[in-house]
Amino acid sequence: MVIEFFDxxxxxxxxxxxxxxxxxxxxxITVNTLADRTNLxxxxxxxxxxxxxxxxxxxxxxxxxxxxxxxxxxxxxxxDYARLEDFKSRACGFIVNYEELTGTLQTDTNNWIQEVxxxxxxxxxxxxxxxxxYH
Amino acid sequence: xLKYIISLAxxxxxxxxxAQSKSIDTQSKDTVVYEQAYGLRVxxxxxxxxxxxxxxxxxxxxxxxxxxxxxxxxxxxxLGNENKTQQEDLYEFNTTGSYLKIGVDRNTYxxxxxxxxxxxxxxRLGFSTFGNTINNYQIFDNNRYWNxxxxxxxxxxxxxxxxRTASWIxxxxxxxxxxxxxxxxxxxxxxxxxxxxxxxxxxxxxYVPGFNKVTWDSKFGVGYNYSISYFLPLYxxxxxxxxxxxxxxE
Numbered sequence: 001m002v003i004e005f006f007d008x009x010x011x012x013x014x015x016x017x018x019x020x021x022x023x024x025x026x027x028x029i030t031v032n033t034l035a036d037r038t039n040l041x042x043x044x045x046x047x048x049x050x051x052x053x054x055x056x057x058x059x060x061x062x063x064x065x066x067x068x069x070x071x072x073x074x075x076x077x078x079x080d081y082a083r084l085e086d087f088k089s090r091a092c093g094f095i096v097n098y099e100e101l102t103g104t105l106q107t108d109t110n111n112w113i114q115e116v117x118x119x120x121x122x123x124x125x126x127x128x129x130x131x132x133x134y135h
Numbered sequence: 136x137l138k139y140i141i142s143l144a145x146x147x148x149x150x151x152x153x154a155q156s157k158s159i160d161t162q163s164k165d166t167v168v169y170e171q172a173y174g175l176r177v178x179x180x181x182x183x184x185x186x187x188x189x190x191x192x193x194x195x196x197x198x199x200x201x202x203x204x205x206x207x208x209x210x211x212x213x214l215g216n217e218n219k220t221q222q223e224d225l226y227e228f229n230t231t232g233s234y235l236k237i238g239v240d241r242n243t244y245x246x247x248x249x250x251x252x253x254x255x256x257x258x259r260l261g262f263s264t265f266g267n268t269i270n271n272y273q274i275f276d277n278n279r280y281w282n283x284x285x286x287x288x289x290x291x292x293x294x295x296x297x298x299r300t301a302s303w304i305x306x307x308x309x310x311x312x313x314x315x316x317x318x319x320x321x322x323x324x325x326x327x328x329x330x331x332x333x334x335x336x337x338x339x340x341x342y343v344p345g346f347n348k349v350t351w352d353s354k355f356g357v358g359y360n361y362s363i364s365y366f367l368p369l370y371x372x373x374x375x376x377x378x379x380x381x382x383x384x385e
């Protein structure tokens with residue numbers, strides 16, 4: 001799934017997230033598809049193939065304090081979808097495509113994310129942007 | 136004495152004249168006619184028997200038969216049944232079904248006197264009815280973030296696809312050698328072209344009984360058999376002599 005970050009005040013212009021770190025909800029390691037703690041405006045994240053919901057902790061200005069705990073701003077976005085199994089090839093077997101994608105931002109006292117917008121609700125490949133996040 | 140010699144010479148001359156008067160037949164007709172046996176040959180495919188005993192994931196049986204209709208031409212058929220379970224990387228499936236192939240073989244081998252061997256080419260129309268079962272499968276994902284230990288198991292419950300059919304044509308090349316009187320050992324290799332669209336539906340056709348493996352994105356397949364068969368002679372018929380073109384007809 002491809003997520004692009006835009007400026008909430010100028011909705012057409014991409015805007016980097018400073019020192020972005022992405023952790024899958026329930027995981028202890030960062031997502032392996034992007035460089036950790038770099039300034040990015042476009043990321044690709046993997047969705048679960050075995051469940052209809054995947055959550056991500058999106059952390060801006062990510063950094064550790066002296067005792068190793070995160071001091072960046074953590075926002076949680078949950079994606080819900082329906083999974084469609086598709087027989088890809090003799091070698092691969094079945095893969096999962098996604099449809100009816102929705103994204104929900106968990107509100108907290110200090111959200112850095114302002115809005116989550118679904119651009120394409122079907123995910124068959126990673127060629128185009130599926131989600132726009134304004135901040 | 137001279138008189139005797141003269142009369143003997145005269146006599147011999149008459150004999151020789153008499154013998155000469157009847158021309159020598161240098162092209163006498165051979166009255167022994169060689170008749171070729173015509174009949175039905177039935178047998179069984181040995182390779183499927185051997186595979187069934189060696190491979191616990193396979194059982195198969197194929198009956199083969201041909202019926203001689205002319206000097207070179209045979210009507211031929213195969214009737215079989217296969218049950219095969221295959222474990223691929225991320226899924227295991229079973230194919231069970233029956234098949235029938237009907238066609239002709241043309242012998243190209245010029246037998247010596249008394250021989251009845253075949254080196255033949257032929258064609259078949261094949262038809263199979265079968266069912267698939269996916270025993271279990273996992274979901275392939277090129278990113279392993281959520282499942283570092285292995286691919287996510289999607290189902291352990293067998294899922295059945297019944298009532299599937301496939302048809303194809305086959306070109307084959309083979310031989311049948313008379314090993315003992317009326318006992319033939321045969322082998323053939325086959326190139327098939329599948330008519331049926333293998334990629335329809337949720338689970339594609341990956342194996343067709345009789346056709347063999349269906350290669351991804353290809354209509355072609357290869358097969359073989361090794362048969363042992365018994366020839367049941369029904370009647371004998373003389374081989375028709377072919378007239379050579381241009382030869383004067385008397």
